[in-house]
Amino acid sequence: xxxxxxxxxxxxxxxxxxxxxxxxxxxxxxxxxxxxxxxxxxxxxxxxxxxxxxxxxxxxxxxxxxxxxxxxxxxxxxxxxxxxxxxxxxxxxxxxxxxxxxxxxxxxxxxxxxxxxxxxxxxxxxxxxxxxxxxxxxxxxxxxxxxxxxxxxxxxxxxxxxxxxxxxxxxxxxxxxxxxxxxxxxxxxxxxxxxxxxxxxxxxxxxxxxxxxxxxxxxxxxxxxxxxxxxxxxxxxxxxxxxxxxxxxxxxxxxxxxxxxxxxxxxxxxxxxxxxxxxxxxxxxxxxxxxxxxxxxxxxxxxxxxxxxxxxxxxxxxxxxxxxxxxxxxxxxxxxxxxxxxxxxxxxxxxxxxxxxxxxxxxxxxxxxxxxxxxxxxxxxxxxxxxxxxxxxxxxxxxxxxxxxxxxxxxxxxxxxxxxxxxxxxxxxxxxxxxxxxxxxxxxxxxxxxxxxxxxxxxxxx
Numbered sequence: 001x002x003x004x005x006x007x008x009x010x011x012x013x014x015x016x017x018x019x020x021x022x023x024x025x026x027x028x029x030x031x032x033x034x035x036x037x038x039x040x041x042x043x044x045x046x047x048x049x050x051x052x053x054x055x056x057x058x059x060x061x062x063x064x065x066x067x068x069x070x071x072x073x074x075x076x077x078x079x080x081x082x083x084x085x086x087x088x089x090x091x092x093x094x095x096x097x098x099x100x101x102x103x104x105x106x107x108x109x110x111x112x113x114x115x116x117x118x119x120x121x122x123x124x125x126x127x128x129x130x131x132x133x134x135x136x137x138x139x140x141x142x143x144x145x146x147x148x149x150x151x152x153x154x155x156x157x158x159x160x161x162x163x164x165x166x167x168x169x170x171x172x173x174x175x176x177x178x179x180x181x182x183x184x185x186x187x188x189x190x191x192x193x194x195x196x197x198x199x200x201x202x203x204x205x206x207x208x209x210x211x212x213x214x215x216x217x218x219x220x221x222x223x224x225x226x227x228x229x230x231x232x233x234x235x236x237x238x239x240x241x242x243x244x245x246x247x248x249x250x251x252x253x254x255x256x257x258x259x260x261x262x263x264x265x266x267x268x269x270x271x272x273x274x275x276x277x278x279x280x281x282x283x284x285x286x287x288x289x290x291x292x293x294x295x296x297x298x299x300x301x302x303x304x305x306x307x308x309x310x311x312x313x314x315x316x317x318x319x320x321x322x323x324x325x326x327x328x329x330x331x332x333x334x335x336x337x338x339x340x341x342x343x344x345x346x347x348x349x350x351x352x353x354x355x356x357x358x359x360x361x362x363x364x365x366x367x368x369x370x371x372x373x374x375x376x377x378x379x380x381x382x383x384x385x386x387x388x389x390x391x392x393x394x395x396x397x398x399x400x401x402x403x404x405x406x407x408x409x410x411x412x413x414x415x416x417x418x419x420x421x422x423x424x425x426x427x428x429x430x431x432x433x434x435x436x437x438x439x440x441x442x443x444x445x446x447x448x449x450x451x452x453x454x455x456x457x458x459x460x461x462x
Contacts, residue, residue, distance in 0.1 A: 087363065087375040090404075091125050093414040100408030102150075104141040105388040110406055111148065112414055113138025119150060119160070121170070125416060129168040133158055142213040142222070144236060147173065149222060151210030157224055159239070176224070177204045178239050195228065204241040206230065214257045221284070223263060225252035231265055231275075233284050242283045247273060253300050259308035262289075266299035272313050274329065292323055292331075303345035303352070310366065312352060314342025320354055324369060332369045337362035337376070346387045346405075351421060353405055355384030361407055363419050375419070382411030392418065 098116030105111075110122040115137040121129040136152030143149075148160040148170065157176035163169035177185075185191040185202050195201030208228035215222055221242075222234040229252060233243040248267035256264045261277035263286065272292040278285050293299065293313060301314035310332070311323045318338035323329040340357035347353075352364040352371065361377040361384055386408040395402040395418075405417040 087377070087419050088417065089377075089379055090416045090418050092379070092416075093122070093125065094412065096412060099382070099385070099410040099412055100414055101137060101139050101385055101410075102141045103386050103388050103406055103408045103414065104143050104148075105390050105404075105406055106143045110388075110414075111141050111143065112408060113141050113150060114412075115153075119148075119170075121168070122414075129170060131160060131170040131172075137209075139209060139211055140213040142215055144215055144219045144222070147236070149176075149213055151213050151224060153209045155206040155208055155210060155226065155228070157206075157210055157213070157222075157234075174239060176222075176234055176239055177202075177241050181240065203244045204232070206232065208251075211251065211253055212255050214255045214263075216257045217259060221257070223255050223257055225255040225265060227251040229267075231255060231263075231286075233277075233286070243286060245275075245286055247275070250298075253298065254302040256302045256304045258304045258311075262308065264292075264302050264304060264311060266302045266313060268298040268300075270295040270297060270299060270315075272299055272302065272311075290329070292329060293321060298341075301342055301345040301354075303347040305347045306349075310347065312345050312347055312354075314345050314354060316341045318342060318356065318358070320345065320352075322371075333371075335362070335364060335371055337364070337373055341383075343383055343385050344387045346389050348389045348403065349391065349401065349421075351389070351403060351419070353387050353389060353419075355387045355407060357383040359383060359409070359411075361387070361405070361417075363405075365421055374421070377405075377407075377417055377419075379415055380407065380409040380411050380413065382409045384409050389419075395420075 097118065098114030100112055100114050102113040103111060108123050109128065112120050112122065117133050117136065117138065119131050119133070119138055119141065120127060133150065133152060136154035136156060138150050139153060140151035141148065146162045146164075148162075150158045150160065152158065159173040159176065160170045161173040163171060181204060182202065185204055191202055191204070192200045193203045195207030199207070201207045206224065206226040206228050208226050210224050210226050212225050213222060220236060222236055224232045224234065225247075226232075229246060229248050229250065231245045231247045231252060232241055234240065235242055247265050248269050248271065250267050250269035252265055252267050254264075254266040258264065263275040263277060264272060265275065266272045271294050274289045274292060275286045276289050278287070292311070295315065298316040299313055300316055303312045304310070309325050311325070311329065313321045313323075315321070318336070318340055320335035320337070320342055322332045322335065324332045335352075335354070337354060338356040338358050338360065342354050342356050344355040345352065350366045352366060354362045354364070356362075359378065359380045359382060363374045363377065364371045365374055384407050388406045389403050392402040392404050401421045403419045403421075405419055407415045407417070409415075
């Protein structure tokens with residue numbers, strides 16, 4: 001999740017937009033995308049009918065290891081689109097380098113990570129900088145001031161720092177845990193726990209892929225969650241691991257640190273858990289408050305509004321559940337906009353964006369407990385793996401609040417969209433009604449795509 005801290009000027013992208021490209025394949029097979037450590041199924045049909053789209057098959061079938069050198073001139077190409085509707089595509093970055101697994105936006109800069117081990121930095125839709133890790137697919141990126149933290153398939157968290165002399169230069173600043181802490185901890189046998197494959201491992205190290213990262217509101221603590229089923233807490237000031245918790249019975253797919261010391265975790269075991277952080281001297285102590293959800297299908301994505309008032313949970317069944325926090329967390333309803341796994345969620349302002357293995361991005365506007373689907377963004381030819389959003393401050397001055405949305409996909413491309421909070425796309429409304437009907441849990445009218453409080457529907461999956 002990316003908060004709504006920084007705004008970006010509209011002028012740098014120009015005024016031209018277009019509908020998402022309809023000439024894409026609507027075929028998705030289990031070979032195209034496999035969910036790790038989850039009961040998810042990615043079979044079935046894509047969101048739109050095959051008759052509506054045409055084109056070549058997904059490029060994801062190409063080997064992800066067939067990359068060019070990072071230091072060669074980047075063959076990314078910027079695609080400027082023609083004028084179109086308010087919600088639409090600004091541009092695309094396409095390169096046969098690797099599937100895009102992570103991205104993060106900060107001001108004018110966009111950081112992207114792929115299975116090529118490269119982290120690339122973009123400015124005004126042009127390549128600005130690049131740096132490369134020694135190993136490990138880049139599964140998560142998060143930014144804290146001049147530091148960039150990346151989570152990797154090899155279980156390591158790498159720390160990078162922006163050069164003060166040259167802002168386009170990024171230098172490796174270390175790894176979490178530090179080599180010093182690893183050495184000190186390895187001396188004491190009590191610091192070893194059972195890790196992956198029942199091998200003994202240090203409690204301060206992840207023994208499997210780091211799937212997600214999250215910062216506290218004051219950016220003093222970093223949370224890392226892993227397929228090793230643990231959640232670790234890091235103090236950024238000295239890179240110390242303060243705490244490690246066994247939080248789930250299967251891979252942890254998402255973690256979000258929220259206000260008032262609350263932390264949310266979602267797992268392939270089908271649960272969403274709420275933790276409370278308390279200070280314990282110089283360390284921390286986390287206590288389990290409650291489990292919001294328990295279902296057969298995997299929890300694949302979480303997002304929390306900036307104020308911490310609404311929690312969103314995406315699952316491998318394509319549903320997005322949400323809870324409202326008014327003293328306590330109560331289930332608010334279900335958003336039905338996807339036919340396949342929800343892989344990523346972002347909540348900014350009154351907007352919610354959900355990306356899915358069905359290759360689409362649903363744009364929702366929240367008004368109280370009612371969520372309206374404003375549009376469905378199409379154009380990716382593979383699962384939408386990651387999202388980030390920032391407010392377009394210039395356009396918002398005119399009373400029409402707009403957002404710049406970045407989407408990364410397993411089709412090896414990144415797309416940049418401009419989305420307005422105003423008028424809904426009637427075509428998107430009509431297609432979603434055709435897909436889901438007008439049942440009370442999904443699309444009761446052209447204006448609303450969620451229920452306000454439907455505990456009965458969620459209880460069937462508990």
